[in-house]
Amino acid sequence: MVGFGDYRVEMALLCVWQYAFGCLVPARGRGVPVLGLEAVVTTVEPDGEQPFSGLDDAPVEATVLRMMLGGQLRRLREAAGITPDQAGFEIRASRSKISRLETGRVGLKSRDVKDLLALYGVTDERLLAKFLSLVRQSNTPDWWTKYSDILPGWFEAYLGFESAASTIRSFEIQFVPGLFQTEDYARAVTRLGRKAAPAGEIEERVRLRLSRQALHTRPAPPRIWSVMDEAVLRRGVGGAAVMRAQLQHLIESAAMPHVTLQVVPFSRGGHAAESGSFTVLRFEENDLPDVVYLEQLTGAIYLDQRPDVEQYLEVVDQVSGEALTPDATTDFIEQVASET
Amino acid sequence: MSGTEFDTSVAHQARMYDYLLGGKDNYAADRAAIDAQLEIYPGLAFAALANRAFLGRAVRYLTAEAGMRQFLDIGTGIPTAGNTHQVAQEIAPQTRVVYVDYDPVVLAHARALLVSHEAGATDYIDADLRDTGRILAEAGELLDFSEPAAVTLVAILHAIPDSDDPYGIVARLMDAVPSGSYLAISHMGTGLIDRDTRRGLEAHSGRMMQQRLTARSREQVARFFDGMDLVPPGVVRVEEWRREPGADGGGGSALWGAVGRKR
Numbered sequence: 258m259v260g261f262g263d264y265r266v267e268m269a270l271l272c273v274w275q276y277a278f279g280c281l282v283p284a285r286g287r288g289v290p291v292l293g294l295e296a297v298v299t300t301v302e303p304d305g306e307q308p309f310s311g312l313d314d315a316p317v318e319a320t321v322l323r324m325m326l327g328g329q330l331r332r333l334r335e336a337a338g339i340t341p342d343q344a345g346f347e348i349r350a351s352r353s354k355i356s357r358l359e360t361g362r363v364g365l366k367s368r369d370v371k372d373l374l375a376l377y378g379v380t381d382e383r384l385l386a387k388f389l390s391l392v393r394q395s396n397t398p399d400w401w402t403k404y405s406d407i408l409p410g411w412f413e414a415y416l417g418f419e420s421a422a423s424t425i426r427s428f429e430i431q432f433v434p435g436l437f438q439t440e441d442y443a444r445a446v447t448r449l450g451r452k453a454a455p456a457g458e459i460e461e462r463v464r465l466r467l468s469r470q471a472l473h474t475r476p477a478p479p480r481i482w483s484v485m486d487e488a489v490l491r492r493g494v495g496g497a498a499v500m501r502a503q504l505q506h507l508i509e510s511a512a513m514p515h516v517t518l519q520v521v522p523f524s525r526g527g528h529a530a531e532s533g534s535f536t537v538l539r540f541e542e543n544d545l546p547d548v549v550y551l552e553q554l555t556g557a558i559y560l561d562q563r564p565d566v567e568q569y570l571e572v573v574d575q576v577s578g579e580a581l582t583p584d585a586t587t588d589f590i591e592q593v594a595s596e597t
Numbered sequence: 598m599s600g601t602e603f604d605t606s607v608a609h610q611a612r613m614y615d616y617l618l619g620g621k622d623n624y625a626a627d628r629a630a631i632d633a634q635l636e637i638y639p640g641l642a643f644a645a646l647a648n649r650a651f652l653g654r655a656v657r658y659l660t661a662e663a664g665m666r667q668f669l670d671i672g673t674g675i676p677t678a679g680n681t682h683q684v685a686q687e688i689a690p691q692t693r694v695v696y697v698d699y700d701p702v703v704l705a706h707a708r709a710l711l712v713s714h715e716a717g718a719t720d721y722i723d724a725d726l727r728d729t730g731r732i733l734a735e736a737g738e739l740l741d742f743s744e745p746a747a748v749t750l751v752a753i754l755h756a757i758p759d760s761d762d763p764y765g766i767v768a769r770l771m772d773a774v775p776s777g778s779y780l781a782i783s784h785m786g787t788g789l790i791d792r793d794t795r796r797g798l799e800a801h802s803g804r805m806m807q808q809r810l811t812a813r814s815r816e817q818v819a820r821f822f823d824g825m826d827l828v829p830p831g832v833v834r835v836e837e838w839r840r841e842p843g844a845d846g847g848g849g850s851a852l853w854g855a856v857g858r859k860r
Contacts, residue, residue: 482709517709539621547621567605567624574622575603577705 320417322395324361324545326388330373331359337377347376360548360561362414365392404465407458411557418548419469422479424539426573430486431534432494433503435466436473437483437510437518442503443467445495450554473513482517484576490520490593497597504594511587519580520589532572603701608806610756611700615675617645622675622702630805637797638790644835644850648783649679651835651854652751655781656684658828658839658856659747663779666692667746669736669770671726672753673698676710681749686717695736697722726753727761729769745777745859752852754821755785756808767821771859778859779828782821783835785812786853795851818853825857 334344334355341355348354348369357363370392374385401408401416408416419425427434432446443466447459472478490507493500511518536550549560549569560566581589605612608630616623616631634641659665666689670681673696682694696707696719707721720739724732733742740746748770757763771780787795795812802810819832830838835854 480710519709543619564625570622571603571605571624574702574705577709578603578701582708 318421319395319397319399320361320421321540321542321545322391323365323417324421324540325542326365326370326391326395327359327361328544330370330377333374333377333379334359339376344373344376348372357414360559361417362559363410364396367392400468401465404461407461407465409556414559415550415552415557416469418538418550420472421540422538423541424480424482425536426482426484426539427534427536428484428486428532428573428576429489429534431489431492433485433489433507434483436470436481437507438466439499439503439506440467441499442495442506445499449494473510473515478515480515480517482519482577484519484521484573484580486521487523487593490590493597500597501594504590504597508587508590508594511583511590517583518586518590519577519583520586521576521580522589525579532569535569535573537566537569537573604807605702609700609702610752610806610808611672611674611698611703613806614645614752615677617642618649618677620675620677622706626805630801633805634798634801637801638794638851640790640849640851644852647834647836647850648752648852648854649677650844651783651838651852652681652749652781653679653684654839654841655749655751655854655856656681656747657688659779659781660685660688660692663747663828663858665745665747665779667740667744668692668694668749669697669732669740669746670694670749670751671697671732671770672749672751673703673707673711673721675703676706680711682711682717682719690717692717693739694719695722695739696720697724697726697732697736699723699725726750726757726766729766733770733773742773743775745779746774747779747781748774749781751781751783752785754782755810755812758809758811764820764823768823771825774859776859779856780822780825780859781854781856782818783852783854784818784821785810785851786818786834787812787814789834789849789853790851798851812851813853815853818855822855822857825859828856828858831855 334341341352345352345355350369354363358365358369367389370389371385374388379385379388399413399417399420401413405413425436432438433442435443438446440463443463444459447462447466448454451459451462472481490504494503507518510516534552538548538550540547546561546563547566547570549558549566551558551560560569580586605624606626608626612623612627613631613634615621616628631641656668659668665685668681668685673680681696682692685692685694694717696711698704698707698721704721704723711719711721718739720736722732722735724735726732736742750767754763754767757766767780771778785795785798799810799812802808815832819827832853832855834850835852836844836850838854838856
């Protein structure tokens with residue numbers, strides 16, 4: 258059983274509070290090695306103020322909050338000595354559902370969280386209330402929910418990570434990364450796998466892909482660092498005219514300050530990408546792990562265990578080192594465009 | 598490529614430093630090495646931060662007060678906040694910076710992130726500090742060595758053992774730049790931490806790192822500045838070098854820091 262005298266638990270929760278409440282937590286709360294829960298609650302709820310009034314000043318990305326709450330659930334579960342199977346049984350779910358909950362890939366349901374916290378021995382009323390408030394906060398609808406009829410759950414999780422990430426690194430061997438696709442290119446790629454799909458559905462998917470590109474124009478865009486194999490530039494998706502416009506769009510994208518594009522030309526063989534295409538998402542928060550995203554035809558794999566992640570980081574570091582510099586990449590794309 | 602093999606299974610100073618500074622571009626071997634070194638010397642975390650802060654103050658001094666508009670930064674490390682070109686170009690946007698390192702992870706990040714999208718010019722050379730001929734030849738493409746330049750060797754010379762002639766390396770670099778140029782150094786020191794701790798760190802580096810560390814005394818560090826005038830306060834702990842008022846100085850890092858001007 259975990260009591261709330263347990264210092265690790267308090268500190269972990271403090272992290273969640275501090276994030277959620279941003280500047281509402283005064284500096285004196287930081288750097289104190291052991292801080293009682295009372296102190297936390299008092300600092301975040303000054304007299305007469307609404308408990309969550311600070312959130313307007315510092316909007317919390319729902320996905321980040323989910324990841325932090327999920328990470329906290331995992332720490333509480335481990336501290337209580339409970340296996341994922343046991344936890345799953347408690348909420349009538351599978352072990353893998355627990356894993357998805359704890360990594361922030363699915364939304365948290367208040368009822369499940371209540372049951373899990375009881376199982377983990379969390380009984381303090383005020384603390385439970387806080388946790389559940391944050392759970393509600395983490396369930397605010399995301400912009401892509403209107404696409405939910407065409408959106409498989411595994412991709413929805415990706416959209417959450419993508420919009421919460423501070424750095425998005427990818428290695429692409431087939432297609433131009435979605436964040437840099439033109440509308441025509443996106444339509445051509447979307448049609449490839451869905452020959453029988455009605456036109457309306459194709460258009461919906463194209464709109465979703467283009468909506469993701471709003472990342473580029475938001476106030477603090479993530480750093481997007483994409484390494485592409487030369488094949489991406491050479492594969493004639495949608496025909497020569499579509500490709501030429503797409504290549505031009507890549508050149509323009511590369512000029513954006515938050516974007517770094519690099520190409521590994523065929524002449525630099527032996528690059529380290531036996532792995533195929535993948536994306537590494539990194540978050541600003543120190544205690545959130547990097548997430549590797551591997552897309553497959555009918556699903557996706559998310560890796561966030563550090564030993565797995567490091568294998569992909571090593572590959573992406575290596576291909577970045579082998580690739581042309583960003584400046585040379587722009588020249589190279591121009592050259593390919595002139596040959597297309 | 599002349600740099601070291603892409604091998605993340607052995608700890609590398611640049612990635613260990615990234616870990617100490619709270620970065621995420623490090624690997625299991627780097628973290629294991631740091632965790633082991635922290636056992637020997639808990640002050641290491643402070644030393645890393647103090648060293649980074651020293652770099653910032655030194656570059657600010659060199660740009661704002663000494664008027665340097667060209668930097669040769671050898672031992673770049675993995676880009677993080679407050680890289681040399683960012684500090685310098687904030688004061689003088691036209692400043693040119695050439696970075697040099699030999700770690701393949703640094704290469705990947707520096708080529709992609711340091712070289713592009715900046716107002717002033719920056720470049721990156723993949724080379725070992727010992728290879729001064731190549732460094733100077735390639736740096737000469739961006740830097741004009743008929744004009745004064747600042748050479749920064751921050752936390753790198755202690756990775757050069759005496760057998761590789763560190764004094765000769767520094768002399769060759771400073772011979773290439775004219776009078777009025779500057780040299781900035783930070784260096785793991787003897788006399789700053791107790792002998793057992795220092796020997797423990799040196800022995801550990803021999804077992805677990807791609808670099809073998811050699812601590813040097815204050816006098817030995819001062820010798821790198823032979824024929825130069827030391828900028829006050831001379832050779833001191835990095836956190837004491839032109840400490841800003843109100844800054845937290847009370848860590849007692851194991852690093853000497855100094856800046857000198859070529860006569």
